[in-house]
Amino acid sequence: MEPLERYRPIIDDFDAFLEACERPLGNAARVNTIKASVERTLTALEEEGLAYEQADWNSRVLRLETGSPGSTWTSFHGFTHGQEEVSAVPPVVLDPQPGERVWDSCAAPGGKATQIAALMDDRGTVVANDNNLGRISALRFNAERLGATSLAVTNADARNYSLNRFDFDEFDRSLVDAPCTCEGTIRKNPDALDNWSEGAIASVAGVQKGILRRAVQATREGGTVVYSTCTFAPEENEAVVQHALEEEDCRVVDFDIDLEYSPGLTEWDGDEYDSSLERAARIYPHQNDTGGFFVAKLEVTA
Amino acid sequence: MTDDSDADAAEIERNDGQRFDRLPATPAERTVEGRVSREEVVDYFDDRFGMSPETFDDYTFWEKGAGKIWIYGGEAPTPLEIEAIGMTCLRTRQEHWKPTTDFVQRFGGHATDCVIELDREEARAFATGEDQELERWEGDWGYLIGAHEVAGQFEPLGIGLYVHGELRSMVPKGRQREL
Numbered sequence: 147m148e149p150l151e152r153y154r155p156i157i158d159d160f161d162a163f164l165e166a167c168e169r170p171l172g173n174a175a176r177v178n179t180i181k182a183s184v185e186r187t188l189t190a191l192e193e194e195g196l197a198y199e200q201a202d203w204n205s206r207v208l209r210l211e212t213g214s215p216g217s218t219w220t221s222f223h224g225f226t227h228g229q230e231e232v233s234a235v236p237p238v239v240l241d242p243q244p245g246e247r248v249w250d251s252c253a254a255p256g257g258k259a260t261q262i263a264a265l266m267d268d269r270g271t272v273v274a275n276d277n278n279l280g281r282i283s284a285l286r287f288n289a290e291r292l293g294a295t296s297l298a299v300t301n302a303d304a305r306n307y308s309l310n311r312f313d314f315d316e317f318d319r320s321l322v323d324a325p326c327t328c329e330g331t332i333r334k335n336p337d338a339l340d341n342w343s344e345g346a347i348a349s350v351a352g353v354q355k356g357i358l359r360r361a362v363q364a365t366r367e368g369g370t371v372v373y374s375t376c377t378f379a380p381e382e383n384e385a386v387v388q389h390a391l392e393e394e395d396c397r398v399v400d401f402d403i404d405l406e407y408s409p410g411l412t413e414w415d416g417d418e419y420d421s422s423l424e425r426a427a428r429i430y431p432h433q434n435d436t437g438g439f440f441v442a443k444l445e446v447t448a
Numbered sequence: 449m450t451d452d453s454d455a456d457a458a459e460i461e462r463n464d465g466q467r468f469d470r471l472p473a474t475p476a477e478r479t480v481e482g483r484v485s486r487e488e489v490v491d492y493f494d495d496r497f498g499m500s501p502e503t504f505d506d507y508t509f510w511e512k513g514a515g516k517i518w519i520y521g522g523e524a525p526t527p528l529e530i531e532a533i534g535m536t537c538l539r540t541r542q543e544h545w546k547p548t549t550d551f552v553q554r555f556g557g558h559a560t561d562c563v564i565e566l567d568r569e570e571a572r573a574f575a576t577g578e579d580q581e582l583e584r585w586e587g588d589w590g591y592l593i594g595a596h597e598v599a600g601q602f603e604p605l606g607i608g609l610y611v612h613g614e615l616r617s618m619v620p621k622g623r624q625r626e627l
Contacts, residue, residue: 180554181553181554182599186598186599186600186601187599189599189600190598190599193598193599216625217625217626217627218627219598219627221625222575222605222623222625222627223553223598223603223605224553224554247523268521269506269521270521270522271522271523271524272522282531286531286532287622289532289535290535290536290548290550291550291553291623293535293550293553293554294534294535295507295519295520295521295522295534295535295554296520296521296522296534297522297532297533297534298520298522298524298530298532298533298534299530299531299532299533300530300531301530301531311525311528311529311530312523312524312525313523313524313525314523
């Protein structure tokens with residue numbers, strides 16, 4: 147937990163934060179409405195005798211009381227998909243609509259890409275990209291199990307992604323759920339901080355900046371780009387969005403989500419960020435008893 | 449060596465297993481040797497499983513790999529060299545065409561024929577990948593959709609092969625579950 151000490155000055159009730167980081171996380175699942183309605187899924191869980199709790203902020207997100215959420219009928223049928231509660235936030239903020247063209251630039255293993263497809267009623271085009279061929283097999287497996295027919299899967303570096311392979315030349319919306327140092331996943335994965343270093347943060351931040359810039363370029367004017375990570379480091383969050391604001395035509399916009407969170411930072415370690423970064427959300431483990439996440443919503447401007 | 453120019457000149461191309469090609473609308477429009485048409489695929493789902501052709505009005509069908517047919521709801525040009533579009537739905541280029549488990553789970557609710565209803569124990573065996581003696585099936589032998597009741601509705605489990613009084617689960621290893 148030592149690397150997290152650097153966040154003591156910015157996190158309210160830091161001791162509660164540390165305590166939450168040490169508690170293991172329960173099992174959460176998302177209802178996959180491509181396969182079944184929320185109502186039918188809940189009935190199916192009850193038939194199996196599985197206890198659940200619906201998240202206050204999203205009726206499609208469930209906390210399950212079972213040791214093996216994959217060995218359930220609802221999972222076999224693809225009615226549910228194991229996904230951490232906060233991980234379901236970015237697609238909701240992205241708010242994709244049926245019929246749109248949407249890019250998920252770092253899509254494997256596919257939890258968010260299939261959630262985007264479900265939010266679009268599986269109508270439209272969701273381009274799910276990942277640069278890691280090994281993880282693409284997991285993405286494909288999940289997409290087929292969940293019955294997403296609107297997904298096109300590509301294997302490329304998102305930083306110089308080409309739309310030449312398709313018939314269209316821009317997206318309506320893009321999600322950059324960037325590779326990161328994953329500090330926020332410590333409750334699920336106790337090894338998350340083992341390879342932590344400031345050097346690792348600096349190196350991954352360069353990649354994050356490249357992907358976010360490309361996402362803004364590839365999205366139409368007036369379109370939406372959501373940037374998210376599962377880490378607390380401002381270098382990987384506000385500083386990356388700040389870079390996009392400086393280099394590309396975009397602005398940070400507000401969003402509503404019925405979860406407790408803290409505003410984005412406007413300064414860190416001697417650097418100042420645009421005041422609009424307060425509109426971003428820092429979700430800490432002690433606020434909603436979840437993992438940690440950062441989410442910012444951008445609008446592409448002229 | 450002398451045959452090279454003949455092969456290049458042939459009007460019927462050979463299947464390129466590395467890329468997605470959209471299926472021709474009808475057999476008459478076929479330009480790739482051995483490739484099935486959209487019409488044949490939709491007719492097969494109708495003839496075998498009673499899925500009405502309108503079920504697939506919003507989807508396109510593609511081949512990538514020899515006889516591997518994919519169903520897709522999004523936009524894409526043909527040919528297309530990417531990893532995947534939509535889901536694999538059918539195996540052709542073999543004596544008996546075979547639908548995939550994932551396709552059957554997604555679209556099998558539209559089927560009216562060749563659906564075998566399983567009780568909870570039978571469904572469990574099916575999901576585990578077990579073969580089981582089921583003497584009650586009086587319909588055609590061959591590929592059937594296994595289904596069971598979930599939350600008040602029949603829900604397809606996957607594809608099984610019925611022969612000689614036995615239902616063989618075709619649920620792929622990675623999709624099998626101990627329930």
